[in-house]
Amino acid sequence: MSSYGVRVARNQGGIGRGYQTFSVELEDRMTVLDALFAVQRDHDPSFTFRCACRVGMCGTCAVSINGIPRLACRTRASSLGAPEIVVAPLPNLPVLKDVAVSMEPFFEQWKRVTPGFRPKHPESKELAIVPASSQYMRMTGGKRDCITCGACFGACGVKATSGEYLGPAAINRALLRLADPRDEAVAPRMKALDSERAGVWRCHTQFNCTAVCPKGISLTDSIVWLKRAMLRRAPFEKLP
Numbered sequence: 001m002s003s004y005g006v007r008v009a010r011n012q013g014g015i016g017r018g019y020q021t022f023s024v025e026l027e028d029r030m031t032v033l034d035a036l037f038a039v040q041r042d043h044d045p046s047f048t049f050r051c052a053c054r055v056g057m058c059g060t061c062a063v064s065i066n067g068i069p070r071l072a073c074r075t076r077a078s079s080l081g082a083p084e085i086v087v088a089p090l091p092n093l094p095v096l097k098d099v100a101v102s103m104e105p106f107f108e109q110w111k112r113v114t115p116g117f118r119p120k121h122p123e124s125k126e127l128a129i130v131p132a133s134s135q136y137m138r139m140t141g142g143k144r145d146c147i148t149c150g151a152c153f154g155a156c157g158v159k160a161t162s163g164e165y166l167g168p169a170a171i172n173r174a175l176l177r178l179a180d181p182r183d184e185a186v187a188p189r190m191k192a193l194d195s196e197r198a199g200v201w202r203c204h205t206q207f208n209c210t211a212v213c214p215k216g217i218s219l220t221d222s223i224v225w226l227k228r229a230m231l232r233r234a235p236f237e238k239l240p
Helices: 032-042 104-112 136-140 150-155 157-161 168-179 187-193 206-214 219-232
Strands: 002-012 015-026 062-065 068-071 083-087 096-097
Touching: 002 032, 002 096, 015 032, 032 083, 062 150, 068 150, 068 206, 104 168, 136 168, 150 157, 150 206, 150 219, 168 187, 168 219, 187 219, 206 219
Parallel strands: 002 083
Antiparallel strands: 002 015, 062 068, 062 083
């Protein structure tokens, strides 16, 4: 067991009330999420945070840990190499209470790229098979695992200064849909992506989003790929 000082942000209704530090005993295998539960259980039951699956699948427990957006359930306290764990809300999102944020702005931007599948032939009874050798399968294999945790949204320096910017996760989602030969909703996605203020052109290629993605998705690569596609107007067969 090791003793940690867990310093957590305290907020009420979006009003910051500073930080409060609690002493917590953790085993080497225990995570920052375990530390948050210990704070709530042993010190202050009013302390608020978000979590669900506890195994890195849902993305609900994303917070800022020692200044970096991470999943609390996948971050071992011992891996931080520091006696103090500082936990704050994800940046760029409104705070509900303490370290729990509202994901509404994230999903509002997500919806702008028409994230749902729009089939070309909705009445067809035939299976639309996408071969493993296709462009879609080759280019998107490592990009389909987004869990909408918002870590990239919180880490994005552009998002910090531009509320209109779609954000890395939404743009990556748009890439997946545009590359899918079974989908037809090109126009609304292209319109959202080609916006100078909100679309791909706002990205400054800082790689912050890629650095913090818990699923290892190269989000910056997705954005750069789309920039090139929109200049050439050719990489996707269905692009106008």
